[in-house]
Amino acid sequence: MTMPNVEQFRFKSLGKTLVIIDWANVYGWFSDPKSRNYLGWKIELQKLFDYLYGYKEIVDKRFYFGVETEKTWSEELQIKIRSIGFNLQSKEVKWVPVSLEKSHFKKIIKELFDVLDGIKTTNSEIATKLYELRQKIESRLAEREPDFDTDGNMQGEYPPYSPEDAKIHSSTYELIEEMDMELKKLNTSIDELQKQMSVPVMRRKCDFDVEIARDVFNLSNDFDHLILFSGDGDYAALVEDLTINKGKKVIVVFAPGHKGKEYEKLVEQLQEKRLNYRLFLCSAKRLKDDICEENNIPKDFSSGRDSSIVTEGEPKSQ
Numbered sequence: 001m002t003m004p005n006v007e008q009f010r011f012k013s014l015g016k017t018l019v020i021i022d023w024a025n026v027y028g029w030f031s032d033p034k035s036r037n038y039l040g041w042k043i044e045l046q047k048l049f050d051y052l053y054g055y056k057e058i059v060d061k062r063f064y065f066g067v068e069t070e071k072t073w074s075e076e077l078q079i080k081i082r083s084i085g086f087n088l089q090s091k092e093v094k095w096v097p098v099s100l101e102k103s104h105f106k107k108i109i110k111e112l113f114d115v116l117d118g119i120k121t122t123n124s125e126i127a128t129k130l131y132e133l134r135q136k137i138e139s140r141l142a143e144r145e146p147d148f149d150t151d152g153n154m155q156g157e158y159p160p161y162s163p164e165d166a167k168i169h170s171s172t173y174e175l176i177e178e179m180d181m182e183l184k185k186l187n188t189s190i191d192e193l194q195k196q197m198s199v200p201v202m203r204r205k206c207d208f209d210v211e212i213a214r215d216v217f218n219l220s221n222d223f224d225h226l227i228l229f230s231g232d233g234d235y236a237a238l239v240e241d242l243t244i245n246k247g248k249k250v251i252v253v254f255a256p257g258h259k260g261k262e263y264e265k266l267v268e269q270l271q272e273k274r275l276n277y278r279l280f281l282c283s284a285k286r287l288k289d290d291i292c293e294e295n296n297i298p299k300d301f302s303s304g305r306d307s308s309i310v311t312e313g314e315p316k317s318q
Helices: 023-027 045-053 072-084 106-142 163-198 209-218 233-245 262-272 284-291
Strands: 017-022 058-067 087-092 094-098 145-148 154-158 201-205 225-229 249-254 279-283
Touching: 017 023, 017 209, 023 058, 045 058, 045 072, 045 284, 058 072, 058 209, 072 087, 087 209, 106 163, 209 233, 225 233, 233 249, 233 262, 249 284, 262 279, 279 284
Parallel strands: 017 058, 017 225, 058 087, 225 249, 249 279
Antiparallel strands: 094 201, 145 154
């Protein structure tokens, strides 16, 4: 069976177009297979470039990438991005210390510490009671009564309880010892956890929000359309300014589960102003055939694509 001709997905009615790729956001679409919003396939950079290159209207393909110095894979990827042909915009990744006790988690961390302190206090009180009980059992096991013969002569001493009671006392004593040890271990673990939570953690920081907003603003006279590869809601304000105030048309490419809720409000605004044709929300799945790293489409697969892209109707999203 031969592969049927599959119509390539194309953005239509493009004017002079600027492409912005926020790679940190895009990479998050497929970097963690365990994520509930995992895209399910990887994007191949060369295929992405070739797909965009097929649009004569695209005048600039800007690729924003954070470089981790002294990491070979990161530096090699930077070289690859540039060699493919993207207009690389890069900066060094910073690792910023974040103290949980001083961050927006401060209230939660304090409550957690209070709970842990409460557990330690309770454990200590239980340990004290166990110690007192253990002393009573030790005292009981140490008790002896004189043993007299029939003539009234003392022959020795014997414990004032039966052998069965002695076994019960011994077993109880051993159990108390074990419980006491476990409580001490638990308190030690809690101390270590609190200590670790007090130490600042290193957070990867390499956002390009400011750089992207700056570049789009500076280049706003050089394009009519913007294709933004990022569903980050932080860019909704930028998209709002472009579509409402500057008369631009914007295509936001996002992965399912990676589109900010801010766009819902923006869609409503555009509908009220009858400017909804200026925004197209495009699922990355529509581009899968053209940019997927591995294309395992069955031979009898039919895409059934919607060829209507930018229209005068409502903003579309899939």
